[in-house]
Amino acid sequence: MTRFREMAAPAVLLRPRLRLGIRAIRWMPLALLAAGCGYHVAGRADLMPKNIRTIAIPALGNATVRYKLAPLVTADIAREFISRTHYTIVSDPQQADAVLSGAITNFSDSPTIATTRATAVQVVVTLQLTLTDRHTGKVLFTRTGYEFRQRYEISTDPQAYFDESETALARLSRDVAQSVVTAILENF
Numbered sequence: 001m002t003r004f005r006e007m008a009a010p011a012v013l014l015r016p017r018l019r020l021g022i023r024a025i026r027w028m029p030l031a032l033l034a035a036g037c038g039y040h041v042a043g044r045a046d047l048m049p050k051n052i053r054t055i056a057i058p059a060l061g062n063a064t065v066r067y068k069l070a071p072l073v074t075a076d077i078a079r080e081f082i083s084r085t086h087y088t089i090v091s092d093p094q095q096a097d098a099v100l101s102g103a104i105t106n107f108s109d110s111p112t113i114a115t116t117r118a119t120a121v122q123v124v125v126t127l128q129l130t131l132t133d134r135h136t137g138k139v140l141f142t143r144t145g146y147e148f149r150q151r152y153e154i155s156t157d158p159q160a161y162f163d164e165s166e167t168a169l170a171r172l173s174r175d176v177a178q179s180v181v182t183a184i185l186e187n188f
Helices: 002-036 067-086 166-187
Strands: 055-058 089-090 098-113 119-133 141-155
Touching: 067 089, 067 098, 067 119, 067 166, 098 141, 119 166, 141 166
Parallel strands: 055 089, 055 098
Antiparallel strands: 098 119, 119 141
């Protein structure tokens, strides 16, 4: 009887593995179907036309009082394209297949009040962007009223005050660049 149990034990142990294998085989067609249906990680698709190899990103226009913001956003968008895509980025539209043009149309910063004093500031930046195929004139991507927000803290102690607005604008610019490149690549 003991000998029978020793021989039966490996078969009993194999049953859960066998069930697991059968389950895996059952799910395999669904996994293959999902892989072929266009599912992808956000920000990794490239839905741009295949004839676009170079993109010109001239300086964005600036209709705001923050003169440093437009060059910062332009440089961050170019840097994001370079780091995430295979496109060559140029500043001269005559040397490119597509041109990303636009402007910062609005900048506002307003205090967020927690007590009697402001403890944080909410920055809101609005952009208008258009990506155009230079050869055909076809608009590949357009977005008006593209709004971004960034919040930063203000020290309530006048002795420990540190102006956080420049670093908040740098963070905002990086967020803008990531979002713009993702939206263009995903075409939405």
